[in-house]
Amino acid sequence: MPRTTRAARKSPRSYHHGNLRRALLDEALTIIRVEGVEGVTLRDIGARLGVSRTALYRHFADKRALLAAVATEGFRMLRQQLVAAWETEGRGDPAFHAMGVAYVRFAVDNPAHYRVIFGGVVEPGGKEPELEAEARGAFQALVDAVASLQHDGVFIGDDPLLLATYTWALVHGIAMLAIDGQLPDPVSVEELVRYSFQRLRTGILNAARA
Amino acid sequence: MPRTTRAARKSPRSYHHGNLRRALLDEALTIIRVEGVEGVTLRDIGARLGVSRTALYRHFADKRALLAAVATEGFRMLRQQLVAAWETEGRGDPAFHAMGVAYVRFAVDNPAHYRVIFGGVVEPGGKEPELEAEARGAFQALVDAVASLQHDGVFIGDDPLLLATYTWALVHGIAMLAIDGQLPDPVSVEELVRYSFQRLRTGILNAARA
DNA sequence: CCTTCAATGTTGCCAGTGTCAACATAGATT
DNA sequence: AATCTATGTTGACACTGGCAACATTGAAGG
Numbered sequence: 067m068p069r070t071t072r073a074a075r076k077s078p079r080s081y082h083h084g085n086l087r088r089a090l091l092d093e094a095l096t097i098i099r100v101e102g103v104e105g106v107t108l109r110d111i112g113a114r115l116g117v118s119r120t121a122l123y124r125h126f127a128d129k130r131a132l133l134a135a136v137a138t139e140g141f142r143m144l145r146q147q148l149v150a151a152w153e154t155e156g157r158g159d160p161a162f163h164a165m166g167v168a169y170v171r172f173a174v175d176n177p178a179h180y181r182v183i184f185g186g187v188v189e190p191g192g193k194e195p196e197l198e199a200e201a202r203g204a205f206q207a208l209v210d211a212v213a214s215l216q217h218d219g220v221f222i223g224d225d226p227l228l229l230a231t232y233t234w235a236l237v238h239g240i241a242m243l244a245i246d247g248q249l250p251d252p253v254s255v256e257e258l259v260r261y262s263f264q265r266l267r268t269g270i271l272n273a274a275r276a
Numbered sequence: 277m278p279r280t281t282r283a284a285r286k287s288p289r290s291y292h293h294g295n296l297r298r299a300l301l302d303e304a305l306t307i308i309r310v311e312g313v314e315g316v317t318l319r320d321i322g323a324r325l326g327v328s329r330t331a332l333y334r335h336f337a338d339k340r341a342l343l344a345a346v347a348t349e350g351f352r353m354l355r356q357q358l359v360a361a362w363e364t365e366g367r368g369d370p371a372f373h374a375m376g377v378a379y380v381r382f383a384v385d386n387p388a389h390y391r392v393i394f395g396g397v398v399e400p401g402g403k404e405p406e407l408e409a410e411a412r413g414a415f416q417a418l419v420d421a422v423a424s425l426q427h428d429g430v431f432i433g434d435d436p437l438l439l440a441t442y443t444w445a446l447v448h449g450i451a452m453l454a455i456d457g458q459l460p461d462p463v464s465v466e467e468l469v470r471y472s473f474q475r476l477r478t479g480i481l482n483a484a485r486a
Numbered sequence: 487c488c489t490t491c492a493a494t495g496t497t498g499c500c501a502g503t504g505t506c507a508a509c510a511t512a513g514a515t516t
Numbered sequence: 517a518a519t520c521t522a523t524g525t526t527g528a529c530a531c532t533g534g535c536a537a538c539a540t541t542g543a544a545g546g
Contacts, residue, residue, distance in 0.1 A: 083524085102396075108504065118525050120505075125523090129504065185395050186312075190457050205460060224471075231453075231463050232472050239449025243441075247400050250415060253441050261434075262442050268478070293495080318533065328496050330534075335494090339533065 087125040089115055094136055095179065102178045103133070103187060134188040134197050140179050141200035147172050148207045159220050162211055163263050166237050170259050173241030180245060184238070208234055236262060297335040299325055304346055305389065312388045313343070313397060344398040344407050350389050351410035357382050358417045369430050372421055373473050376447050380469050383451030390455060394448070418444055446472060 083089065093111050108129060112119040126132040151168035155161035173180040181187070190198050209230040215221045221229065240262060242248075244255045293299065303321050318339060322329040336342045361378035365371035383390040391397070400408050419440040425431045431439065450472060454465045 086523085107502085109502085120526085121524050123505080123524095181396050184452065184456055184458070186391050186456060201458065202460075227460055227463060228468070228471050229475075231460060231468055232475055235449035235453055235468070235472065236446050237449070238453060239445035239447070242394065242452055243445055243448060246394055246396060248394070248411065250412075250437055250441060253437060258438070258441055258445070261438050262445065265439075265442055296494085317531085319531085330497090331495050333495095333534080 083115075083117065083121075086115070086117065086121065090122055090125060090132065091135055091139065094132055095139070098136065098178045098182060099176065103182055103185070106133070130188060131194075133182055134194045136179070137183045137188050138194075138197045138200045140176075140183040141197070141204045144169070144172050144183075145200070145204040145207050148204065152207070152211050157211075157214060158218075159215065162215060165208070165211060166233070166263055167259060169237045170241050170244065170255060174244055174255060177245035180241065184242070205230070205234065233266065236266060293325075293327065293331075296325070296327065296331060300332055300335060300342065301345055301349065304342055305349070308346065308388045308392060309386065313392055313395070316343070340398060341404075343392055344404045346389070347393045347398050348404070348407045348410045350386075350393040351407070351414045354379070354382050354393075355410070355414040355417050358414065358421075362417070362421050367421075367424060368428075369425065372425060375418070375421060376443070376473055377469060379447045380451045380454065380465060384454055384465060387455035390451065394452070415440070415444065443476065446476060 090111060093114050094106055097106050097110065097114075106129075108122055109119040112121055122132065126135065147168045148165050151164040152161045155164040188194065188197065190201060209226055212221060212230040212233065213226045216223055216226055216229075237259075240255070240258055244258075249255065249258065300321060303324050304316055307316050307320065307324075316339075318332055319329040322331055332342065336345065357378045358375050361374040362371050365374040398404065398407065400411060419436055422431060422440040422443065423436045426433055426436060426439075447469075450465070450468055453459055454468075459465065459468065
């Protein structure tokens with residue numbers, strides 16, 4: 067006869083959790099949101115889920131792998147936001163601006179998560195193929211938009227990869243400075259984004275070419 | 277009679293080090309360069325200097341304070357590089373480009389150090405007045421250059437603070453993507469910097485205004 | 487010169503961390 | 517019903533940052 071119900075928090079099953087991997091990911095993300103990456107502790111995650119501290123090792127190689135999975139999910143969410151903004155706003159010139167706003171907003175709304183993705187916590191070198199694929203996917207959304215606007219004659223006909231990387235660096239830099247609290251005093255994120263896209267367009271738009 | 281010479285590694289004095297604060301900073305920076313921030317250990321630093329593991333607490337409040345000092349020095353070095361490029365190249369239009377190149381080069385040459393400065397390890401919120409001052413100083417070098425070029429009629433007459441922040445976000449974004457290994461495959465840092473400044477200028481230069 | 491004292495460095499100790507090895511249990515397969 | 521594999525647990529270990537108490541030094545003041 068089994069001891070007591072000994073029910074875990076999540077699932078009705080007692081010993082086997084059923085979907086622990088998913089639960090671990092969600093819990094890790096919750097902690098990251100509230101306390102930042104530093105607050106993530108394998109023991110704490112286990113305790114919150116009513117599970118042992120090493121249960122995690124049946125689903126992730128180590129702590130780094132867990133954070134890599136969190137980063138992977140971050141790239142996926144980011145891509146969804148970007149594509150949504152692009153499609154919703156009509157895949158045109160204003161949609162490109164909306165993409166930029168959505169990008170920066172994602173970082174500002176999820177600063178700790180964004181830092182897990184880009185803060186050097188996990189590197190895209192060789193290992194973690196899923197992470198690399200998802201990263202490429204997010205970037206591809208931007209490249210596609212750029213290529214589309216080039217095709218419509220809105221943007222100049224430079225190498226779309228270079229052009230997309232250029233704009234990516236810009237929004238990434240804005241996002242990073244913003245979540246690091248490094249923006250000079252009277253400058254707000256919204257103001258900076260608005261101004262940056264204004265200046266960016268003047269350099270990118272075909273009409274600006276003499 | 278004193279035991280033995282018991283000489284530490286640095287100074288001829290035995291018990292008192294003489295300039296331990298400086299030595300701690302240098303050693304921390306050396307470790308950061310080689311192993312990254314994760315490799316920094318109070319015990320290891322102490323051992324390398326032939327000093328106890330807690331000797332550090334007579335010169336820094338805690339580990340965070342040590343890293344904040346490293347970041348402060350990083351800002352100082354960065355500002356020196358920027359000013360040097362600006363002055364050496366003649367304070368003109370090409371000098372601005374040289375500043376950008378120097379900025380990205382600093383990050384690429386000292387990736388781990390750069391991440392200590394901007395990676396959210398230490399925040400510029402309230403505490404650490406020296407860090408904030410040095411951060412402001414580095415940014416001011418950029419603002420001064422922008423204002424100078426505006427005065428000479430090379431750049432458009434927008435708010436210099438906004439314009440400077442815009443260019444800063446761009447080089448910061450390039451630097452971050454580069455040291456994170458996130459640049460898409462065939463794009464090199466040098467190529468991206470060159471292209472970005474080309475595009476940036478077309479947006480910034482007064483001549484580009486219809 | 488001798489005493490006193492603040493600055494600086496040391497040792498003992500603690501809670502907390504990631505991770506491994508050995509073991510326990512459950513659910514699926516035969 | 518017996519067996520096997522996936523999944524979860526317990527016990528241990530080395531390592532970390534940090535505190536309290538103690539030790540040593542060089543300088544200041546009589």
